[in-house]
Amino acid sequence: MLEATKLADEELYHIVAGELKRQENNIEMIASESTAPIEALELSGSVFTNKTLEGYPGARFQSGAGFADQMEILGVERCKALYQAEHANIQPISGSTANYSVYAAILKPGDTVLAMRLDQGGHLTHGSPASTTSKFYNFVSYGVHKDTEQINYEELEALAIEHKPKLIVSGGSSYPRLIDYERIGNIAKSVGAYSMADIAHVSGLVAAGIIPSPVPCTDFVSSSTTKTLCGPRGGMVLCKAEHAKALDRGVFPRTIGSMHLQVMAAKTFVLKRAATEEFKQTMIQTVKNAQHLATCLEKHGFRIVSGGTDNHLVMVDLRPKGITGKDFQDALDYVGITVNKNMIPFDTEKPSITSGVRIGTTAISQRGLKENEVKQIADIMNRVAQNIHNVEVLEACKIEAIELISKFPLYKEKFDVVSI
Template identity: 45%
Template sequence: MDYERVRAVDPAVADALTAEVDRQRETLEMIASENHVSRAVLEAQGSALTNKYAEGYPGERYYAGCEHADEVEELAIERAQELWGAEHVNVQPHSGTQANMGVYLAMLDPGDKVLSLELSHGGHLSHGHPANFTGKTYEVEQYEVDPETGYIDYEGLDALAREFQPDIIVSGYSAYPREVDWERIQETAEAVDAYHLADIAHITGLVAAGVHSSPVGVADFVTGSTHKTIRAGRGGIIMTSEEHASAVDAAVFPGAQGGPLMHNIAGKAVGFKEALEPEFTEYAERVVADAKALGERLQERGFSLVSGGTDTHLVLVDLRESHPDTTGGDAERALEQVGIILNKNTVPGETRSPFNPSGIRAGTPALAARGFDEDASREVADLIYRVVDNHDDTDVKAEVAEDVKALCADFPLYEE
């Protein structure tokens, strides 16, 4: 990845691209929403399809010359249907948020009611935060996790739904480490005559591999990202029944977007093909096993985990008990200095600002992509403990930085 052609035209951008490859090679990526895709996906996303407008859908484009774009999009759709068992798939959304927008536009009117999980309890901006278009367009009420257990309070959700009478209930989360009971939420949705949107942005790969239960065929709509645990081209996806297919497609285009990013759809198609291979199931199983090992070792080191552990690809650490004077921002900055990249995060019952909250979120998808096993994940937990426990100690951080370099060398990324 020397970017020779870019360098000949624009050395400054080439320098930044090369530095980014080096950064990824030399650091441990633990932001739960990030991953390392294969070289094949990278090549597909950088393909000549970036030149092509293909407004519309396969066989019904508004421009000529779309026969190869059609082929690529049809492959992405067919592979997604096989991966998740969906009747209808739209692979054009530019992101998971755009996918959610497509569902809202298809099924709701401005002022309709949305019931979703509160952001600091693990929800997502596109589920109804007042700064997001959903919070500005719809009337939003939010449920929470149980403050004692950290699990979704399904009884509270049901009671709130019966009182609020939403038009749509949103499940699926951004910082929730436990398996979701899709059927339980669907029962509530049916009881109040609401649609059910399951946002599996973080766990698309885990669902595809069968290591997390699937909402496909349960919820009315399933949305997701295609670049997180599924390791495909960057973007979003909507899955639904044939009943809602036309409404969803019209909401995505021309409702929310113009021309699809065909080079990204090529990356989705290639990544989905990789996910259909047996090796992908092994990868997804490793993601979950690594997260469990990471969480268990962090607990042994005295950290408190929201919900007491994880069933998925992430752990959410609440620092208030073990390190009351250390904020999530303090921890994030200190860890970045040694080459461990994760993010500060709000926790249930948050009392600090979301810009400097009380927790950190750590994920294992990118570590598993490098081949990390459970022992290596425990070693990473030990390094996190050393840094957070001594975040102002430059000598400790220098020692940990060397350990991080050694791990990166043992589990190389994008070898030449």
């Protein structure tokens, strides 16, 4: 891979090769990350890049669509089968545009939407003041209970009754617990609202059948394809048959123009792979690793938000250690462990500082790390937290981290961009 680039643009080649080395040598624990398979990398660079196409199979705006039609039909069928969905649209180019397309399908500017607050687990596209979604629609936010740090369904219901939203959104980017989609779906129905579950983070776990699926009880289910689904950077939306037309219009022409066929090819591949036993076992180990990480960190005196995790991510409150999320993120980065600072519920720090970090276990589980290695990582994290400015200790941690991860190759296949 990249032989042609190496000849034509050595400077750029070395940047990509450097990124590969970084990923190989680091313990990647950003919860929204995973490792796309070689096939997905190949397909997202395939000749479908050259094809401009708008519309849907059988109703295209350009000619020459025969093979693209075959691919989109295959991808959609795989997606529907994987999630047992009545309808799927795999054109959205990201998780964010997947969400915009649902909004565009059913909302008018100014409509009210109920969604989880960003600083308590939601996502920017769920109406954060920093997102353009909050300019178009009237977002009202629900949050979590202060004591359990789990969704406050009573507040959600009360807000739904008070504000009569057109749409209720569930799901988020830093919520470590299962979501009661049925309860939210019923609340939505009771106030005449649509329901949408954003499963961007957990779509791989749902595909593997190891956490409950929102598909049976939710009108729209949106996702990105790059997080636990372990695919290319893209999006998709599932919905009930009755909303199929509206959703397809919401995607094209309302939120995208020509689709990224090369990425659709990669999505189509991972939608097949996600139905395998091997993928299921990876997802099972991902959750086991996250739960073990939470247990080990707790033993070291970190506070785990909500007391644990049911999915692939752990939210860690660093206040008992007297450090901020930014300090910890930077120190871990120095030793070769990649995480991100993250607001925790009711955080008093700024988003650029934070009291917490979010840690995910998808990528390390794909590489084959299990509970023993997770304990080692937790031990390193603890030493880093206690010696945040001690370069000698950090250097020792760095050596330990690279020794640990080098036993688990990022790609088991031969990957020639390595040979720099």
